[in-house]
Amino acid sequence: MLKEKYPFYLANKPEMPNTDLEVVDKYTGKIATRVAVADEQTIDRAIEAAHKSVEALRAMPSYKRQEVLYHLVDRFTERFEELAMALCIEAGKPINDSRGEVTRLIETFKIAAEESVRMTGEYLPLDRSPRGKGYVSTWKRVPIGPCSFISPFNFPLNLAAHKIAPAVAAGCPFVLKPASLNPVGALIIGEALSETDLPEGAFSILPCNRDGARLFVEDPRLKLLSFTGSPAVGWSLKAKAGKKKVVLELGGNAACIVDEDADLDDAISRIVFGAFYQSGQSCIGVQRIMIHERIYDEFKSKLVAATRALKMGDPKKEEVFIGPMISEKEAARLENWINSALKKGADLLCGGKREGAMLEATLLENVPDNEDICKKEAFGPVAVLSEFKDFNQALKQVNDSDFGLQTGIFTRDIY
Known part of the structure; x- marks a missing residue:
């Protein structure tokens, strides 16, 4: 069963300034737990912390990021049934399907752990013409910087994982807004992340009201926005995102x-x-x-x-x-x-x-x-x-x- 209340995570640390968000059991309709809600000032602090952590994360060697990801794999495996039941209650997902999503969560972090030590580049000779004689070029992948993630209600574990795991693997700090209807799974991910030695500010997981989420989209300190949800909302957010890169995963028929x-x-x-x-x-x-x-x-x-x-x-x-x-x-x-x-x-x-x-x-x-x-x-x-x-x-x-x-x-x- 769920705990009585859950904190949000601000700059790697749990905080419980309130218990304003009621999360209901989707089958019974009764309140199952309460969750702390972040206001705009808190979101601003999270973005500033992510911005300040950029250099520390970039300096973190890939084997250390891999250790963080494997720690999450181990913790999710240990807490498998807890995660599945939380998903079943807060999302109304049948228990067998919930277990399937936890399996995918673990697999996503395994893949990210494997890829975290494969951030390669390329060496390119430029002597394809006389003027390029003696010249070479190299390129490598580098972290894009602080990322903003907004995840949906239908796969609250795995679609949050699809954003979080690659960010950790690449060395990008992030702020995540989980779905308000079922944020508990993402907060359990935050709890596991808080057990690691990621630099301060590397992550924040902040349930918030839609009206208070403006900074997730508009703040120029964030260099990438990844949103999963409806087409109407996704394209609207893209129009407000400024110069940052935008990744949208939208609807279907x-x-x-x-x-x-x-x-x-x-x-x-x-x-x-x-x-x-x-x-x-x-x-x-x-x-x-x-x-x-x-x-x-x-x-x-x-x-x-x-x-x-x-x-x-x-x-x-x-x-x-x-x-x-x-x-x-x-x-x-x-x-x-x-x-x-x-x-x-x-x-x-x-x-x-x-x-x-x-x-x-x-x-x-x-x-x-x-x-x-x-x-x-x-x-x-x-x-x-x-x-x-x-x-x-x-x-x-x-x-x-x-x-x-x-x-x-x-x-x-x-x-």
């Missing part, structure tokens, strides 16, 4: 084509997982399914049966596959999208019912193309079926989207 020669059982098992894993709250979650007309009825029947068989309920139970969405507000939004499609002539194949933050795994067909459930990112347990006759037309349908993050094709014919 993934489509799958199931051709007439596909292995149906294999396709169904993989699409069910892709569409409904962690209640569809993934940027690469399967949202549109295009099925060849010759196999449409058989595939639909099997897919509906497999979807109905998914166990829904308390994510702490081993057998549960469908847990709550991140909030009742998000579940209600998606329920409205489903109902809008039904009013416009769509057919409900299964699911569609909501209770609080719990939304059933839902399949629809005959949905008008201009409905939100087709055009926008659902980010929940809903997928839309349609049939096609011509493969090239199916490809055009896949590409008729504002998103381009991921797609899948099930076929035995790669030509």
Whole structure:
């Protein structure tokens, strides 16, 4: 279970000036713990500390950075079940999927540890012309400087790790704003980091209100912004980021084509997982399914049966596959999208019912193309079926989207 309260981390050290952020158990809706919230003055202090730590971090030899990363691997391995249960409670992620994310967290830091001693360069002879005779050039990679990280709620451990681990490996100080809905996992990462001998100011992990997060984006002392979240927010932040480099990982509306020669059982098992894993709250979650007309009825029947068989309920139970969405507000939004499609002539194949933050795994067909459930990112347990006759037309349908993050094709014919 979670502790009663958690501090934030400012310049490597825990601080508990308040317990203003309530973190709820996403299944029960009850307060699970309380977390310290950073104000703008605290964020400013964190950025200044990161700025001052630049030279000390650059001087830290790579084997020392590798030791830090391997320490984190060891600590996360020791605290495996604690991390998994924290994720299960604060994110509503089923316990087996939570364990999978902790496994990915550990693997991410292992990879970073390996790469931390491979920061190479290149020696380039320049005598490709007479005027370059006797000249050579060399280059090497150097830390970019203080980094600003904003991580999302759907993979609060691993997507924070995707930012933190490379920063430590490269020798870059950072400030991280974890998702306010589930910041505990990131704070446990901070606790493990605080046990190391990183220079003072090398990291800060600061839950904060969105209104107070301006400095994460706009402060010129920060040399890189890495944001994972929605396209609308991501592009807005990029416009405010000034001269710093910006790395965006945004949303998706993934489509799958199931051709007439596909292995149906294999396709169904993989699409069910892709569409409904962690209640569809993934940027690469399967949202549109295009099925060849010759196999449409058989595939639909099997897919509906497999979807109905998914166990829904308390994510702490081993057998549960469908847990709550991140909030009742998000579940209600998606329920409205489903109902809008039904009013416009769509057919409900299964699911569609909501209770609080719990939304059933839902399949629809005959949905008008201009409905939100087709055009926008659902980010929940809903997928839309349609049939096609011509493969090239199916490809055009896949590409008729504002998103381009991921797609899948099930076929035995790669030509």
